[in-house]
Amino acid sequence: MLDKFMHEWLYVSDYDVPVANNGFDGRAKMNGVDLDVKYLAMVVSSVTNLPEWRLAFDLDKNNRVYVMRPKQESKFLTSLPKETSVGIGKRHFDLSGSIKEALFALLLSNKFDSIVHYDEVANMYSIVHSSLDYPDVRKKLSQLDEDTQLTLWLYTKKQATLSSLAHILMVHPKTIEYRLEKIRQATQLNPKVGIDLLPLTVAYLKEKTENLGILETELQSFSDDMLPRDRTISVSLD
Structure with a gap:
């Protein structure tokens, strides 16, 4: 009943x-x-x-x-x-x-943010439901390892400095630098540059919420x- x-x-x-x-x-x-x-x-x-x-x-x-x-x-x-x-x-x-x-x-959600409130990601909702998409970037990004993709996401979501992000991920700051550089080499987009961060973020969101x-x-x-x-x-x- x-x-x-x-x-x-x-x-x-x-x-x-x-x-x-x-x-x-x-x-x-x-x-x-x-x-x-x-x-x-x-x-x-x-x-x-x-x-x-x-x-x-x-x-x-x-x-x-x-x-x-x-x-x-x-x-x-x-x-x-x-x-x-x-x-x-x-x-x-x-x-x-x-x-x-x-x-x-x-x-x-992910292994560092296993509990996610909608309020934390509400500003991303309209992006996911928009026609905005970067399929080539999405394909290249999805071929990278999970830790590198997760570093990009937390770098975007938390708007953290490299040192604070390294603390969150429990790695050395040079590891963060290495992962961001790996993203740049794979996609030809630099996560540290605002205009490049948008397509990277959209690609990640579209992939994770497909x-x-x-x-x-x-x-x-x-x-x-x-x-x-x-x-x-x-x-x-x-």
């Missing part, structure tokens, strides 16, 4: 269905959900067992969606196993919107599963 409720909640969120007209507000109360409160969504990816949670569902075999009140976030994060990647959306009345934000944040559309489609399928027939039945049963 709870799984059915989560499907219906997504449907209501996606299609702006008046909740009082079909009894959804009553079903929300039965499941401990206060529709007058903004909830946030987390999408968690892990190879180990994840904690149980009342308002949760599997998006696919790799990603599990958790929905909670903001005050529950900190305690929940401490319950997650190591080697876990987490994307966290903003607080919304729109459940689907928060999940989509969490998905975007998840794709930009599956975002697939994940959003999987999410959409949950609300689309609530066909008119199913919605009629849900009203009569509850």
